[in-house]
Amino acid sequence: MEQLSAILESCHSAEPQKSSSSWSDRQHKASERWKESRPYNLQCLIEEEAVGHPLCCLCNEPAVIRCRDCLPEEWFCGDCDILHHKKQPLHNRECIIDGFFKAIPPSTCIMNQGDGYCTHEQACLLPVGKASCSSCKGTNIVTSPGKPAILITINGRYDLHQPLHFCETCQRQWAPELKDLIRSGYWPASLSVYTLYTLDLLSSFQELKVISPGFARQAFAKLLEHRTKCGGRSGHINGDALQRSFLELSYSSFEKKQLCCGAEFTCPACTPEMLAVSADGNRKLYRFGQSGSSDDPAFLEGLFVAKDSEVAIFTDAIQKAVKNTQGKGKCGDSQWTAARERSKRASKLDEEVMEVAVCRHGFLLKALNMYGGRYLHTPSSFRKN
Incomplete structure (x- = not known):
């Protein structure tokens, strides 16, 4: 029994070291295999550029x-x-x-x-759904190139033509309407419907913004231009038009969710009773007073960022209920200079800080714009006191 116990103890004590050694051995062996395979990988990459003498897969004629x-x-x-x-x-x-x-x-x-x-x-037509005449329900449709159209996909820009349909039965001629284009998976860049984006492209742009909030639209446009060039095509891609079209799609998608009774900015785990809410200010979320962006109406005013008028009413109600000394602020039962709300730290800014409230699971709940006040600097953030 003593010998058996000694054997078991030695096995148990060797297991963690064996596991660590096994992982190290696997990494070393993988690196060695890659190192040995590099000459062959290079040879395969060079041979891939060889044209050869291929034949057409449909008629066995020389392929081009x-x-x-x-x-x-x-x-x-x-x-x-x-x-x-x-x-x-x-x-x-x-x-x-x-x-x-x-x-x-x-x-x-x-x-x-x-x-x-x-x-x-040659003129290439924009791929759309199958056309049918709405007047005579005829199927004898002749399609020809119509007005030019620009389609931007995840692979870049394509210069195409919108299809122009002609019904030989009733002599009716028409082009796809906006509803036909949206049904085919496109979204317009403007109301003139000259430039179109695929819904897949805008969905990818949204995912990139969620994963990397600092990802710039101009950088995304440059990426699409690079992919356009790699495909043998050319043309400029407007990042501002892409941003505006994306925001319009986001607004329409939100209204669609509202019709389906979807709830935004709610935490499933905290609903219906929320135990804790954390609020903090982000000093980098500001807007310059002369940027001109304040003139643009908000798409979803009051949905996430509280209306300034409602915040002002709430603040006035608090000020009337709490006695404050001029130049100081009330923080609990004490007067605190850092808690005063009338100071303005940056004269060139309109909104100085975005104050955001989140639940304990990190879901965004509500935010508001701060136009004044003092903030204590901590190693991790700026906090309104």
Whole structure:
């Protein structure tokens, strides 16, 4: 029994060290495997650039176009490429007529002239839902290129044309309306509907803003421009228009949730009885007095940031109930200079601080703008006293 106990104790004492050693060994072996594989990985990356002599996956003719969005059937000749990608203008294609892979926009097609290949321009239509005539319910619809349109996706900018439909039965002609475009997954950049964003793009932008609140819209626009260039396309992307369109979509989405009786800025764990609320001020959330942004009406006034008029009424009610000495402030039962609310620390600022209240789970509950007062500086934040 004594020998068995000694064996068990030695096993138990060796287990933590063995686990740590095992993790270290796995990391070391993984690094060694990557190191051994680097020459082969480099060779594969270089061989990927070789054009070779591919054949069209549809007609077995010599291929001139590669489309990785069509994998596993990625190779096309000029005629099959026009036929196949007529309704797929958002695919990123590459031509090989120069002996290397070159990204081309959807408006460029490759044609065989007998003595060689040459490029031609073509009009590409904005992908929308299937059209039907609302007058005669006819299905004999002819579609042709209409007015120019700019579509911006997560892969960048595409210069396309809106489809122009013509009913051969009743001779009616029409273009997609805004409801048709939204149903197809697009959101307008302006009321002229000249530029469109995909809902997937705006959803990705929202997720980035949630994960990284400091992520700038201009940086996101530069990212989209870079992806546009990588796809063989060109064109500028307006970050301000993207921001305005995103805010309009956010407002409409909020109104939609309200119709579905959705509750914003509530904590499921604290509802209906909240045990604790924490309030703190963020000194970096301020607005300059001459920024001009105060003239823009709020989309959702009073939803999260309390109305200034309501805050003023509440403050007046508190001031009438508490006796304060001029130049000082009441903090509990004592007068405290740092608690006075009439001082203004920065003359060039309109709102100095954003005061935010959260529950113990970190859910945002309510906020208000601070136009004056003093704040005590702590290592972690500025606190209103």
